[in-house]
């Protein structure tokens with residue numbers, strides 16, 4: 001176990017785990033929000049499996065996301081993403097970190113909404129940019145002005161991410177602080193009637 005995983009208060013992890021039941025916890029949000037990094041640590045704290053949908057797509061296709069975009073285009077990538085996520089959401093509980101565009105696709109968003117509790121890691125442009133500009137593996141940001149592209153995506157997507165069950169601000173604080181904020185937000189959901197019931201899950 002990592003330091004971050006062990007540092008979450010056990011009572012908080014237990015409460016969040018109880019709220020989750022058989023439901024998945026599904027991270028959504030823009031590139032660089034921390035879905036993969038924080039999702040992995042949250043799964044460790046909850047002692048449930050972690051899956052990253054981008055990594056799973058790369059595994060099943062034996063191609064990188066960039067190669068998939070280049071060979072088949074975004075539309076085909078989204079169709080594959082929907083199928084993979086639908087499969088991964090069966091048989092929870094799991095923590096599932098999605099790719100940045102997954103919740104924007106109507107079909108995938110529907111799967112996520114019925115598959116568990118969705119959590120939006122919301123970050124401002126400076127935070128996202130500082131994190132994503134260090135690497136160039138994100139095909140949507142291979143533009144003349146990637147910072148502007150990221151800002152345009154924020155404008156288009158933030159109203160849709162806002163449909164998630166929970167929103168947690170992703171700031172430049174230590175990852176274990178983020179993990180605790182996520183666990184607290186989930187723990188506080190007890191009694192919310194809008195969430196998909198465990199009985200509805202496949």
Ligand SMILES: Nc1ncnc2c1ncn2[C@@H]1O[C@H](COP(=O)(O)OP(=O)(O)OP(=O)(O)O)[C@@H](O)[C@H]1O
Pocket residue numbers: 029030031032033034035036037038054097098099100131132138171172173174175178
């Ligand atoms: N709270 C944090 N503090 C500092 N760095 C962070 C924090 N959260 C994430 N990071 C770092 O930011 C980078 C991007 O995070 P991550 O890959 O988890 O984003 P993502 O939301 O999964 O993006 P994508 O949609 O592209 O998969 C990583 O290097 C990660 O370690």
Ligand SMILES: O=C(O)C1=C[C@@H](O)[C@@H](O)[C@H](O)C1
Pocket residue numbers: 030031054065098099100101102138139140
């Ligand atoms: O924001 C997006 O649309 C994407 C984010 C990444 O996680 C990958 O899923 C892919 O690069 C597309």
Ligand SMILES: [Mg+2]
Pocket residue numbers: 035036037052054097098099
């Ligand atoms: Mg990721």
